[in-house]
Amino acid sequence: xxxxxxxxxxxxxxxxxxxxxxxxxxxxxxxxxxxxxxxxxxxxxxxxxxxxxxxxxxxxxxxxxxxxxxxxxxxxxxxxxxxxxxxxxxxxxxxxxxxxxxxxxxxxxxxxxxxxxxxxxxxxxxxxxxxxxxxxxxxxxxxxxxxxxxxxxxxxxxxxxxxxxxxxxxxxxxxxxxxxxxxxxxxxxxxxxxxxxxxxxxxxxxxxxxxxxxxxxxxxxxxxxxxxxxxxxxxxxxxxxxxxxxxxxxxxxxxxxxxxxxxxxxxxxxxxxxxxxxxxxxxxxxxxxxxxxxxxxxxxxxxxxxxxxxxxxxxxxxxxxxxxxxxxxxxxxxxxxxxxxxxxxxxxxxxxxxxxxxxxxxxxxxxxxxxxxxxxxxxxxxxxxxxxxxx
Amino acid sequence: xxxxxxxxxxxxxxxxxxxxxxxxxxxxxxxxxxxxxxxxxxxxxxxxxxxxxxxxxxxxxxxxxxxxxxxxxxxxxxxxxxxxxxxxxxxxxxxxxxxxxxxxxxxxxxxxxxxxxxxxxxxxxxxxxxxxxxxxxxxxxxxxxxxxxxxxxxxxxxxxxxxxxxxxxxxxxxxxxxxxxxxxxxxxxxxxxxxxxxxxxxxxxxxxxxxxxxxxxxxxxxxxxxxxxxxxxxxxxxxxxxxxxxxxxxxxxxxxxxxxxxxxxxxxxxxxxxxxxxxxxxxxxxxxxxxxxxxxxxxxxxxxxxxxxxxxxxxxxxxxxxxxxxxxxxxxxxxxxxxxxxxxxxxxxxxxxxxxxxxxxxxxxxxxxxxxxxxxxxxxxxxxxxxxxxxxxxxxxxxxxxxxxxxxxxxxxxxxxxxxxxxxxxxxxxxxxxxxxxxxxxxxxxxxxxxxxxxxxxxxxxxxxxxxxxxxxxxxxxxxxxxxxxxxxxxxxxxxxxxxxxxxxx
Numbered sequence: 001x002x003x004x005x006x007x008x009x010x011x012x013x014x015x016x017x018x019x020x021x022x023x024x025x026x027x028x029x030x031x032x033x034x035x036x037x038x039x040x041x042x043x044x045x046x047x048x049x050x051x052x053x054x055x056x057x058x059x060x061x062x063x064x065x066x067x068x069x070x071x072x073x074x075x076x077x078x079x080x081x082x083x084x085x086x087x088x089x090x091x092x093x094x095x096x097x098x099x100x101x102x103x104x105x106x107x108x109x110x111x112x113x114x115x116x117x118x119x120x121x122x123x124x125x126x127x128x129x130x131x132x133x134x135x136x137x138x139x140x141x142x143x144x145x146x147x148x149x150x151x152x153x154x155x156x157x158x159x160x161x162x163x164x165x166x167x168x169x170x171x172x173x174x175x176x177x178x179x180x181x182x183x184x185x186x187x188x189x190x191x192x193x194x195x196x197x198x199x200x201x202x203x204x205x206x207x208x209x210x211x212x213x214x215x216x217x218x219x220x221x222x223x224x225x226x227x228x229x230x231x232x233x234x235x236x237x238x239x240x241x242x243x244x245x246x247x248x249x250x251x252x253x254x255x256x257x258x259x260x261x262x263x264x265x266x267x268x269x270x271x272x273x274x275x276x277x278x279x280x281x282x283x284x285x286x287x288x289x290x291x292x293x294x295x296x297x298x299x300x301x302x303x304x305x306x307x308x309x310x311x312x313x314x315x316x317x318x319x320x321x322x323x324x325x326x327x328x329x330x331x332x333x334x335x336x337x338x339x340x341x342x343x344x345x346x347x348x349x350x351x352x353x354x355x356x357x358x359x360x361x362x363x364x365x366x367x368x369x370x371x372x373x374x375x376x377x378x379x380x381x382x383x384x385x386x387x388x389x390x391x
Numbered sequence: 392x393x394x395x396x397x398x399x400x401x402x403x404x405x406x407x408x409x410x411x412x413x414x415x416x417x418x419x420x421x422x423x424x425x426x427x428x429x430x431x432x433x434x435x436x437x438x439x440x441x442x443x444x445x446x447x448x449x450x451x452x453x454x455x456x457x458x459x460x461x462x463x464x465x466x467x468x469x470x471x472x473x474x475x476x477x478x479x480x481x482x483x484x485x486x487x488x489x490x491x492x493x494x495x496x497x498x499x500x501x502x503x504x505x506x507x508x509x510x511x512x513x514x515x516x517x518x519x520x521x522x523x524x525x526x527x528x529x530x531x532x533x534x535x536x537x538x539x540x541x542x543x544x545x546x547x548x549x550x551x552x553x554x555x556x557x558x559x560x561x562x563x564x565x566x567x568x569x570x571x572x573x574x575x576x577x578x579x580x581x582x583x584x585x586x587x588x589x590x591x592x593x594x595x596x597x598x599x600x601x602x603x604x605x606x607x608x609x610x611x612x613x614x615x616x617x618x619x620x621x622x623x624x625x626x627x628x629x630x631x632x633x634x635x636x637x638x639x640x641x642x643x644x645x646x647x648x649x650x651x652x653x654x655x656x657x658x659x660x661x662x663x664x665x666x667x668x669x670x671x672x673x674x675x676x677x678x679x680x681x682x683x684x685x686x687x688x689x690x691x692x693x694x695x696x697x698x699x700x701x702x703x704x705x706x707x708x709x710x711x712x713x714x715x716x717x718x719x720x721x722x723x724x725x726x727x728x729x730x731x732x733x734x735x736x737x738x739x740x741x742x743x744x745x746x747x748x749x750x751x752x753x754x755x756x757x758x759x760x761x762x763x764x765x766x767x768x769x770x771x772x773x774x775x776x777x778x779x780x781x782x783x784x785x786x787x788x789x790x791x792x793x794x795x796x797x798x799x800x801x802x803x804x805x806x807x808x809x810x811x812x813x814x815x816x817x818x819x820x821x822x823x824x825x826x827x828x829x830x831x832x833x834x835x836x837x838x839x840x841x842x843x844x845x846x847x848x849x850x851x852x853x854x855x856x857x858x859x860x861x862x863x864x865x866x867x868x869x870x871x872x873x874x875x876x877x878x879x880x881x882x883x884x885x886x887x888x889x890x891x892x893x894x895x896x897x
Contacts, residue, residue: 204773260761260768266750267758273744276705277736278759278812279727337749 003212010213016386020331020346020379027350031357039357042235045228050162052352053241054079054303057248058323059330059344061296064256064289066327067269069336070119070126072290073320074133075297078111080316081141083301087151087311088144090158097158104298111137112294113287120286134320142313151311162307165236166243175230179237183229187222194218241303245345248296252341265289270337325372326351329379333387350375395456396421396555396586397442402453404437404446411437412451412610419555419603424577424587426597429607430632430857435590438607439557443477444470457555474554478544480563486533491515493532494547518546522576538569545576556580557588562596563691574600592689594625594896606631625896626889633859633888640836641864644843649867650680652718653851654701654734654820659712661700670696670708672875678820683842683852685866687859687891693875694855695739698822702736703729730759733819737809739828739855741802745809748798752790753779755797755808760816782811786841803834810841821845822853827861839865859888871895 011018031039038044058075065072086104089095095103111133118129145151153159168176194217201208208214232238256262267275268285276282300319305311330347332339354375358368399417403410412434419425427435441451444464455462457473464470470477484493491512500511515528524542532540541561548556558577562570574596577587591597597604604623606613613631616623654677661671671693678684686694700710703726714721716732723729729736738745747755756779757764764775779793788807790800797808806826813821823842827835842852842865856862862869869886871879871894879894 200773204777206773206776258770258772260765260770263754263758263761263770267747267754270747270749271744273705274738274747275758277702277726277738277744279703279725279730280758281725281727337747 003210006210006213007216010209016331016383017340017343019382019386020329020343020350023379024346024350024353027353027357031353031360035357035360039360040231042231042233044356044360045231046235046239048352048356049232049245049349050239050241050307051356052348053162053245054300054307055319055322055326055352056245056345056348057296057303058300058319059326059348060248060252060341061293062320062323063327063330063332063339063341063344064252064265065126065293066324066332066334067337067339068265068286068289069269069272069334070286070289071324072115072126072130072293074111074115074130074137075293075300075323076316076319076321077134077137077141078108078294078297078316079301079304079319080311080314081137081144081301082108082111082298083305083315084141084144084151084311086158086302087153087305090153090155091151097155100158101161101302104302105295108294108296108298108301109291110294112291112297115294116287116290119290120283137316141315145311145313149313153305153309153311158302159306159309161240161244162303162305163239163309165239168237175233176237179233180229182238183225183233186229187225190221190225191218241307244299244303248299249341249345256341261288266337322351323348325376328383329376331379331383333383347379394420396458398454398456399438399442400454400456402438402441402451402455404441404451410610412441415453415607415610415612417605417612418615419586419588422581422584422586423602424581424589424600426601426604427588427590427607428592428594428597428604428628428632430859433607433632434610435607436559437610439477439559439588439590442470443467443475443557471551474552475557476548476551476553476555477557478541478548478559478561480559482537482540482544484532484540484543484547487531489529489531490519490526490535490543491528493543494518494528494550496547498551514550515546518550521549522546523572523579536569538565538572541565541569541573542576545580549580553585555586555588557590559590560592561589562591562593570596592896594628597628598623598625604628608632608634625893629889629892633892640839641861642836642840642843644846647867648681652677653680653716654678655713655715655718656701657713657715659697659700659710659714661696661704661708661710663696663706663708670875671700674712674875674877676870676877678851678853680851681846681849682867683846683854683865685862685869686853686855686872687857687862687869688872688878688895690857692872692895694872695824696875697872698736698824698853698855701729702726702734702822730816730818733817734822735759735813735816735818735820736822737806737813737824737826739824741805741809746797746805749796751794751796752783752788752800752808753793756782756793756811756815759812763815778815779811782815786811786814787837801834803830803837806830806834806838807841810838814845818850820851820853822855824855825857826854827856827858835861859891862886862891863888873897 028040058079062072062075082104085107086100089100089103090097115130115133118124119126166178169178171177198208198214256265264280264285267278267280268282272282301316304315326347327339327344329350330343332343351372354372355368358371395418397419399415402412402415404412415434415438417438429435440446442455444467447465448463462473485496494515495511499506500514501507512528519526519528522542522545524539524546526535526539532543535543561573565573577600580587601618601623603615603617605615606628613634616627656674656676659671659674659676660669663670674697688694699706700708701714703723704710705726721732723732742748747758753775757775761770764771764778776793782788783790783793786807788804788811790804797805800808826838846852854865863883863886866883868883869881869891870877871891873895878897881890
């Protein structure tokens with residue numbers, strides 16, 4: 001097989017997976033051209049990623065919820081409420097940030113498990129159960145912020161989560177050294193893992209892609225990591241939000257693709273009855289997925305509160321729908337069993353890019369909504385069409 | 392116009408490689424009750440689906456001549472317009488609507504653009520009178536017994552001015568009284584000139600009610616018996632139903648070694664909370680090491696329910712009685728427990744609750760035993776490919792690679808994937824539910840061969856099957872089930888198709 005034909009079949013076979021990457025690149029290029037390069041500037045990209053952070057972590061959790069054929073509408077106000085609790089802990093109760101953050105995450109897990117209880121144990125449809133939870137969290141958020149109104153957070157360490165950057169060590173030609181090092185380490189780890197994967201496959205005597213394709217992939221992905229690093233290092237380097245977002249993706253990606261738990265989640269989503277007959281505890285999986293969703297909602301609340309440096313009475317409004325949209329743009333299927341964590345992040349970045357790019361271009365808010373709606377519909381249509389072709 | 396209201400001539404229907412009907416001829420005279428008989432899978436339901444337009448014109452070969460004209464139904468509503476109504480085994484009523492709403496659902500009594508509910512109730516009462524059902528038309532259908540619901544279905548058909556009424560096993564879920572009632576009603580309808588085709592497994596009913604009976608076997612018309620030529624007897628029907636000779640498609644198992652009892656059930660009953668009835672009643676059952684035990688019976692006899700009640704009870708039946716595994720009393724509360732104890736269950740509905748159709752072969756093979764390809768919860772993807780590839784070779788799954796999606800495989804290969812999945816668990820007792828349903832002959836033979844291999848490796852197999860040939864060809868011992876009970880048990884030497892049918896239909 002020639003190199004080009006191999007590339008062609010690779011793209012044809014994986015068009016569903018590559019689709020959103022291609023869409024993202026198209027969107028980035030379009031905005032870059034239309035804004036004369038302003039869109040791709042270090043400062044803008046850094047802002048864009050930071051503004052995507054709190055939706056992106058929700059989208060990761062939401063993807064798994066949708067994979068097991070449920071939905072969680074409560075995450076927006078759960079994030080808002082838990083963010084407010086974090087603010088209260090830090091300001092009114094004087095709890096240290098090192099205790100506040102883990103405590104809020106645990107609260108999130110508890111809230112998620114409660115949804116899980118209603119859905120798995122009592123068999124209440126997730127739509128209704130989480131709608132109820134959404135109303136409750138909304139009320140609770142108003143309750144705790146009613147007297148004070150907006151709660152201003154002055155804790156620098158906490159606020160750094162949404163606004164700060166990793167230390168720079170020193171600047172080299174205006175680039176932040178530590179960020180460069182982090183990027184380099186990323187590339188090295190990536191290359192190493194690809195090589196060890198390939199070596200393992202060879203050990204099992206499996207077919208591996210030709211050396212050309214392998215090299216192309218290595219170069220391409222490394223170049224992308226290098227480029228992003230270079231862009232970010234030109235402004236303030238990696239922000240803590242980006243670091244947290246990356247950590248969430250890496251952990252969840254590993255969990256979903258390489259662990260028994262991940263396999264069980266996709267089995268339950270793909271065919272719950274067959275999963276039960278295969279000895280998988282469907283209830284337990286439902287609990288775990290909703291628990292994780294709750295934890296990520298708490299994380300989202302922390303990121304948002306810290307980004308605004310305050311907890312507001314309306315924090316979290318419509319986060320859930322943004323997260324659901326991001327998950328669908330990222331290729332999750334409501335029929336269950338299909339959808340990737342990496343897709344969710346790309347989906348969130350696509351949606352954030354649209355908002356950001358259109359803001360730069362001065363597109364009116366009315367058109368922004370319409371265009372974002374169109375992109376969501378297009379993503380789902382693409383998904384349905386490619387699936388039909390296969391089936 | 393001829394005396395026949397319906398003539399089906401040379402009907403053939405194929406499902407991707409499997410011939411369901413081949414050159415079937417079926418004639419029904421006006422105003423008669425004509426029974427359609429045959430084993431499961433003989434093609435009865437398919438034939439009726441062709442007639443009622445479920446399979447539209449063009450997807451089958453042959454002609455349907457109804458009321459003297461060749462009909463080309465392209466969907467069900469075409470056949471309904473022509474006066475053909477079919478009442479399926481699973482009733483198609485809306486449980487949360489009232490009786491009168493159900494009778495006129497899809498056929499509303501209108502005045503102008505609006506539904507005239509008062510007139511609907513009046514009309515509904517007329518229909519209820521016709522079927523002899525004394526209920527308030529405002530009752531919700533879910534509050535009626537199954538027998539009465541059946542009558543509502545018939546009333547619904549009558550409201551559409553039905554000329555040809557098709558009933559698919561109308562008495563399967565009814566008790567004696569309700570059945571009696573229904574048969575009387577059919578006789579009454581006959582007086583009014585309504586023609587009736589009834590699919591039934593209960594031969595006594597057939598004998599008591601049929602003017603004619605047509606027997607189908609393996610998708611072919613075998614014979615039509617006419618009550619006018621002398622009474623139809625059960626033995627003639629059974630002979631015609633099973634008549635095929637058992638061909639040599641069942642591989643021999645030379646050195647049988649049958650050991651100790653591995654599983655035993657005593658006074659085993661299971662109550663289905665949702666259906667509100669006992670699905671397994673007082674079953675005494677055992678299987679020994681190295682044995683293939685066949686469980687024969689008709690659909691709805693409680694065989695699958697029995698299997699599920701053993702296999703960790705996933706449907707949460709209320710189970711009573713004792714289950715002894717290797718002589719020890721055991722109780723499984725989840726399928727996981729049963730799997731751990733060495734029991735595996737290959738479902739009859741591989742697409743519905745057996746396989747993960749969107750996933751590839753390797754993930755399906757490993758799904759019930761991820762421990763086997765992981766350590767500390769971390770999967771070893773390469774090990775998984777290796778294991779799946781080994782099964783692909785050893786049980787001959789025809790696919791380009793183990794990364795192919797299971798949804799795109801043929802029925803036979805899907806079944807092999809199911810088998811592979813459960814063999815990878817390393818079971819001691821394998822329960823196969825209809826292991827060869829919808830599979831071509833070649834693949835059947837392969838599956839039988841795999842079964843024999845498994846037995847040689849010391850497994851025991853419970854084989855639930857509606858195919859008598861398979862039961863007789865493969866089993867060492869046969870149980871016959873009916874209405875949730877064990878109706879009989881016999882060693883293979885004593886078993887015959889006629890004996891089994893006899894037990895199953897009583």
